[in-house]
Amino acid sequence: MKYYLGVDAGGSKTYAMIADEQGTVIGAGRGGNGNHQKNRGQAEDSLQQAVSEALKTAGLNKDRLEYSWFGLAGADREADFRILRPIISRLGLPRTEISCDTWNALRSGTEKSYGIVLICGSGVNCAGKNPAGTAYQCGGFGYRFGDFGGGYDLSVEVFRSVLRADEGREGKTVLTERLTGLLGYASVAELREDYLDHYRELPPHIAELLFQAAEEGDRVAAGLLMKQGDELGLAAAATIRQLSMEQDAFDIVLAGSLLTKGDRSGIISSAIEQRVKQAAPNGTLKILTREPVVGSVVLAMESSGQQVNREVLERLSAAELPRTTG
Template sequence: MYIAGVDGGGSKTLVIVADEQGTILGSGRSGCGNHQMIGAAAAVANIRNALMEALVQAGIAEADLDFVQFGLAGADRPIDLEQLSPEIDRQLSLRKWNVVCDTMEGLRIGSPDNVGVVLVCGSNTNAAGRNRQGTVIQVGGFDSLFGDRAGGYYLAAQALGRAVRSWEGREPYSILVERIPQALGFGSFEAMLNQFLDEDRQTAPLELSLIVHEASESGDWLSRELLVEMGRELGLSAATVIRKLGGFKGEVVPIVLTGSILQSGRNSLLLEALSKEVKAENPISTLVIPEMAPVFGAVMLAMDHVDIPVTEQMIRNFERYGGDRK
């Protein structure tokens, strides 16, 4: 029996093909898998490219797959599934498949019983949870225009805007004034700003989020403030999910943290601010940072669909394999 897990995010798509023993047979990687960013046709084309790469490595055909689980950023509402499903059927020939929001694959890798809260903070952000009655709640996930204040793109935009204010003198000096143009290959902040204005740039480069983390480690006041603010926002999202799911009274609630900013960044200031907000809602909640990439959540959800028990040996194997954390 062969299954595949697909993790489609804002910056990349990852695919793992495995058998019923949890042996990883092949992997694939391609571009953006979020249809809200590039459209359903382009997103599914990227997904198809990653899946085909994984199948070639595995030495099997599309028709050999017994089940494919898609965990896709942007698959938030029924209208998203209405856009994605026909495109998946048009571009792929799969026997059985299912689509969930990428939050659910994150919850699966961090909570053995698939109950608790999950926060995604990679290129973008989302929050969701599931209680023991099977009720699923999502909070956010629709970009800053609709209230989100976390994620790599948001952090990059905040860093650029606040650095402009610092350079101009509207805020105290921050080393981001030096670090940002250096990282982007400009000789000065003014030269960078003028080019961005000439190009009518509407978004900040995503790599600025990494610069903020590095500057925070150097003690930069602004970078530290931005990370604390984002931690607080993530904590508020998790607390809201807990409240909407009934509070989990008397339960130790796992708050599963996924995405590159949380799984790889692990900034202590951000995590402390996040934890403070969550514990105000549920004092016995606990933060869980999984050691495996979210794509393995899609693999395990696929196994759940075809009644393959996920063993401790499989989990250790997935953790050893590593993989991208978005």
């Protein structure tokens, strides 16, 4: 029997999963932050913890693993890989591959080996692969480098909109009362003065205020969500053109908490679809319902030459992952 390890590591959690060649999951583990750009030492500890826990619950030694795939947030450039290769090497696994976490999210969300993935969580990213296997990443480096959105950027947009509304530069919005309440201020004036006097980071969960406000008909909130969707759609359309996929039929996988959990009314996804359909009429939006770590296991299997059918994918998807760190 052959065994495969898949790992998905982001800024808040790291998952590891071990499965056999039929897709039966026999071990899983969890760690905290796995993004080296956030904290290198912490990321290495999280990867070590998650992998060790998965091996322990599977009852396997490292040398029993046929192949291991690591989908890691922040694995974007060669400079990142120079940091990550030694970290993964120190795990002592036989055969490994490292990729950006966009690729395991894509493979988890589609039964095809190609397609487009859009991630909108704390930040945003877009990547794609065409039927010939050519890959392209569009963005993923933040606002200064052309991106817009995700929890961090949208939190700033909420903050700005509330201040602008208070000054009369923006329409009135229910976000005013909700933001001041969430941050513990009696008024916008009090909030403004405190933030002018003290440098404070805005918590990314402020972005969550947008969804309920938009569902209630708040025009400012709905406008920000539409802008988020349009920007993601522009990234997807650019990727489609770069990969010459305009005439192909493929899935556009929507991943990240703001797309999979937050966008209940579909404002963001509708704006994405409008842009995507202009670029590729046969592209189909699919919200990611599986854990991205499933895609890492699939990529490990395929890298060793194994074909992954729907039954294997369904078995992998049915596994429960640990909810707390050990």
